[in-house]
Amino acid sequence: MTALVLLEFDAAGIKQPSRSAVAAAAKLGEVHALVAGEGVAAAAAAAAKLPGVTKVLVADAPALAHALAEPMASLLVALAPAYSHLFAAATAVGKNVLPRVAALLDVQPVSDIAGVVDADQFVRPIYAGNALATVKSADAKKVITVRAASFDPVAAEGGSAAIENVAVAVADAGSRFVGAELSKSERPELTAARVVISGGRGMQAGENFRLLEPIADKLGAAVGASRAAVDAGFVPNDYQVGQTGKIVAPELYVAVGISGAIQHLAGMKDSKVIVAINKDEEAPIFQVADYGLVADLFTALPELAAELGKG
Amino acid sequence: MKILVPVKRVVDYNVKVRVKVDGTGVETAGVKMSMNPFDEIAVEEAVRLKEKGVATEIVAVSMGITACQETIRTALAMGADRGILVETDVELQPLAVAKLLKALVDKEAPGLVIMGKQAIDDDMNATGQMLAALLGWPQGTFASKLTIDGTTASVTREVDGGLETVALALPAVVTADLRLNEPRYASLPNIMKARKKSIETIKPADLGVDPAPRLTLVSVAEPAKRKAGVRVASVAELVAKLRTEAKVI
Ligand SMILES: Cc1cc2nc3c(=O)[nH]c(=O)nc-3n(C[C@H](O)[C@H](O)[C@H](O)COP(=O)(O)OP(=O)(O)OC[C@H]3O[C@@H](n4cnc5c(N)ncnc54)[C@H](O)[C@@H]3O)c2cc1C
Numbered sequence: 001m002t003a004l005v006l007l008e009f010d011a012a013g014i015k016q017p018s019r020s021a022v023a024a025a026a027k028l029g030e031v032h033a034l035v036a037g038e039g040v041a042a043a044a045a046a047a048a049k050l051p052g053v054t055k056v057l058v059a060d061a062p063a064l065a066h067a068l069a070e071p072m073a074s075l076l077v078a079l080a081p082a083y084s085h086l087f088a089a090a091t092a093v094g095k096n097v098l099p100r101v102a103a104l105l106d107v108q109p110v111s112d113i114a115g116v117v118d119a120d121q122f123v124r125p126i127y128a129g130n131a132l133a134t135v136k137s138a139d140a141k142k143v144i145t146v147r148a149a150s151f152d153p154v155a156a157e158g159g160s161a162a163i164e165n166v167a168v169a170v171a172d173a174g175s176r177f178v179g180a181e182l183s184k185s186e187r188p189e190l191t192a193a194r195v196v197i198s199g200g201r202g203m204q205a206g207e208n209f210r211l212l213e214p215i216a217d218k219l220g221a222a223v224g225a226s227r228a229a230v231d232a233g234f235v236p237n238d239y240q241v242g243q244t245g246k247i248v249a250p251e252l253y254v255a256v257g258i259s260g261a262i263q264h265l266a267g268m269k270d271s272k273v274i275v276a277i278n279k280d281e282e283a284p285i286f287q288v289a290d291y292g293l294v295a296d297l298f299t300a301l302p303e304l305a306a307e308l309g310k311g
Numbered sequence: 312m313k314i315l316v317p318v319k320r321v322v323d324y325n326v327k328v329r330v331k332v333d334g335t336g337v338e339t340a341g342v343k344m345s346m347n348p349f350d351e352i353a354v355e356e357a358v359r360l361k362e363k364g365v366a367t368e369i370v371a372v373s374m375g376i377t378a379c380q381e382t383i384r385t386a387l388a389m390g391a392d393r394g395i396l397v398e399t400d401v402e403l404q405p406l407a408v409a410k411l412l413k414a415l416v417d418k419e420a421p422g423l424v425i426m427g428k429q430a431i432d433d434d435m436n437a438t439g440q441m442l443a444a445l446l447g448w449p450q451g452t453f454a455s456k457l458t459i460d461g462t463t464a465s466v467t468r469e470v471d472g473g474l475e476t477v478a479l480a481l482p483a484v485v486t487a488d489l490r491l492n493e494p495r496y497a498s499l500p501n502i503m504k505a506r507k508k509s510i511e512t513i514k515p516a517d518l519g520v521d522p523a524p525r526l527t528l529v530s531v532a533e534p535a536k537r538k539a540g541v542r543v544a545s546v547a548e549l550v551a552k553l554r555t556e557a558k559v560i
């Protein structure tokens with residue numbers, strides 16, 4: 001029984017959600033990793049260092065440059081016969097590619113798992129995390145995406161896997177990458193940060209998110225947001241935390257001007273410590289907060305920045 | 312161009328679902344049901360394409376028990392032209408839904424399928440990708456913008472780092488994200504008109520599909536409950552507690 005894990009990477013190495021996917025796969029047995037893209041030698045070398053990975057498959061081709069679902073899926077389908085399980089992190093890429101792979105293999109995928117029971121059984125949240133379902137797959141092969149926040153990532157270094165090139169012949173499947181508009185930030189990625197500070201509709205305007213900056217600087221935090229703040233155009237879509245946005249479980253989550261709708265809680269309620277700052281003492285966010293401060297954020301945030309400065 | 316829009320009947324997003332005491336599922340008896348919110352966005356997008364003259368006909372499809380007709384009626388009231396109910400009491404999982412949709416696409420020959428990115432009950436986020444795979448069509452998932460230009464769909468997608476745009480040769484499958492549009496409320500006259508629109512009912516067997524689930528539910532548990540903690544009186548107290556009690560900063 002060997003699992004193949006599709007990795008995501010950037011210039012800094014293998015992304016943390018992918019390292020969590022490796023950790024989930026390693027619960028079942030041997031793990032091979034797949035690095036696919038164009039000019040991926042450095043990523044392949046980084047993948048070979050992941051503890052628990054015994055072989056790295058490298059597919060280097062222009063058609064794979066942007067991780068489009070159609071070529072990525074045909075690659076994975078070609079590699080699938082050698083594996084009992086195919087894994088990826090439940091990221092935008094994993095969620096785009098793996099269900100396509102599953103359908104081509106006539107498999108019902110198991111999305112966004114939060115636990116591995118055995119080779120056939122997995123735990124996954126349903127209904128915005130209000131219930132945890134244990135499901136058993138009857139398919140011979142499993143196709144799985146992993147909720148990264150639920151598995152401690154393997155370290156970035158320590159292993160020494162063999163690297164093997166795989167030839168790919170990817171047919172044109174009617175999709176073409178046009179361009180990307182990526183948010184630039186010096187901050188840690190939301191799903192990898194030790195501290196996250198998020199703003200909601202209570203922030204009132206995009207420029208007020210600047211009030212979070214000095215605090216995020218002092219705490220080394222990523223900045224997130226509720227759907228309402230994204231819909232209102234205060235911040236870009238990739239800030240959204242929640243059922244249908246990013247799932248985070250940092251050591252510390254600070255919710256500012258966020259009411260605490262079920263869909264938001266779904267994305268952050270597994271954080272170790274939750275702080276809520278809200279002027280409405282009845283706000284549901286206080287029901288999950290370890291520390292609640294009933295205050296106007298426009299006075300509390302500058303005070304918080306100053307207080308942390310005293311550190 | 313004909314557009315097919317699959318719409319799922321789900322527990323309303325405002326309902327906080329409860330796990331049944333015997334751990335066999337969640338309580339759905341007497342609970343408010345609605346169209347999956349992402350599917351409302353998909354219907355809205357299709358209706359806008361028709362209003363722009365890009366689409367000529369919108370077919371809304373729902374699969375499941377007889378009551379899914381209500382969901383189709385909602386789509387018809389929003390502007391879909393006719394409905395198809397694939398009726399079954401079998402619990403449908405994304406692979407089965409995708410196979411049934413493929414069979415319908417083979418019959419109806421739409422130029423575009425627009426659907427939700429995720430059903431808010433099973434939170435699978437899989438069916439659109441699977442349908443595209445079975446059809447051999449390109450896919451534009453998590454769409455926040457869609458433009459059709461002749462035989463190409465340009466889809467701006469919400470991805471982890473921001474936005475990405477792809478060009479898809481039609482026919483294609485597009486799945487809607489939250490920012491694609493704001494769905495309209497159906498007006499009373501349109502709700503009345505929708506009653507006269509036709510809904511065809513067929514069975515999975517008519518489409519030659521075995522809808523049997525591949526995943527069995529072993530058990531359902533309540534997630535660990537968080538307890539409300541303490542209220543702090545000031546920012547200074549908050550910072551002191553985070554430093555000395557929680558030790559997270
Ligand atoms: C299909 C679907 C998917 C969704 N997915 C997500 C998701 O992934 N993530 C998500 O977050 N939401 C999601 N939502 C939306 C969710 O239901 C809520 O609407 C949203 O989370 C509310 O955002 P909010 O708390 O910022 O805004 P509001 O609910 O408007 O709350 C604003 C809060 O700010 C407080 N406030 C206002 N002014 C101040 C001030 N000066 N100082 C202090 N506090 C102040 C108010 O007391 C209030 O509690 C989804 C909804 C649907 C239907």
Ligand SMILES: Nc1ncnc2c1ncn2[C@@H]1O[C@H](COP(=O)(O)O)[C@@H](O)[C@H]1O
Binds near residue numbers: 319429436437
């Ligand atoms: N039973 C169903 N009937 C109609 N459409 C469905 C059904 N199940 C899933 N879908 C469509 O597939 C999308 C994604 O669902 P899922 O993959 O289950 O998260 C939904 O938003 C619907 O558009």
